[in-house]
Amino acid sequence: xxxLVESGGGLVQxxxxxxxxxxxxxxxxxxxxxxxxxxxxGKEREAVICISRWDSPFTYADSVRGRFTVARVNAKQTxxxxxxxxxxxxTAVYYCAAGNPLxxxxxxxxxxxxxxQGTQVTVSS
Numbered sequence: 001x002x003x004l005v006e007s008g009g010g011l012v013q014x015x016x017x018x019x020x021x022x023x024x025x026x027x028x029x030x031x032x033x034x035x036x037x038x039x040x041x042g043k044e045r046e047a048v049i050c051i052s053r054w055d056s057p058f059t060y061a062d063s064v065r066g067r068f069t070v071a072r073v074n075a076k077q078t079x080x081x082x083x084x085x086x087x088x089x090x091t092a093v094y095y096c097a098a099g100n101p102l103x104x105x106x107x108x109x110x111x112x113x114x115x116x117q118g119t120q121v122t123v124s125s
Contacts, residue, residue, distance in 0.1 A: 002026035002114055006096055009119030012086055016123070020081040022096030022116060030074035033099055035060075035112065036081045038092035038121075047107030048094070051079060058105040063089065086123045093118040 008020040022034060035050040047060040051070045059065045064083075072079045079096060099112035106112075 004096055004098060004114050004116035006094065006116040006119040009094065009121045011122045011124065013125050014086060014088060014123055016086050018083045018086060018121060020083070020094055020096075020119060020121070022079040022081070024077045024098065024114075027098075027114070029077045029079065029098060030072065031100075032114070033101060033105055034070075034072065034079040035097050035099075035105065035107070036070065036079075037095045037097060037109065038090075039095070039118075040089075040092040043092075045095075045109060047109075049081065050105035050107070052104035053100065054104060056104060060107045063087075083121070086121075088123050091121060091123050093120050095119075 003025045005023050012018050033052045036048045039045040049070045050058045067085045069082045095118045096116045097112035098114040101111040
């Protein structure tokens with residue numbers, strides 16, 4: 001059964017770093033575009049960063065540009081979200097999603113058919 005599982009969330013101090021993992025099973029992840037979304041309390045879900053099935057990254061959230069990177073290791077069926085210089089406003093539940101939008105990357109949740117359960121990231125001192 002196709003499945004995505006996120007891991008790596010937790011509590012980190014402002015200015016710290018964290019790496020989230022998105023591991024796939026039941027399908028071949030390198031055939032899919034993967035986007036990380038996040039949802040903070042009381043806010044709408046937003047697209048953060050994407051890596052297309054052709055390994056091209058795209059950052060959607062201006063607030064993370066230059067601080068977050070995304071990479072995939074196809075042999076491990078895993079996509080990583082590397083987060084640096086974390087801020088309190090990065091606190092959210094982070095989800096990875098896999099799909100095949102025609103444009104390669106898409107910030108629209110409806111373009112993704114596979115979703116993980118989410119992992120909580122809390123940035124606080």
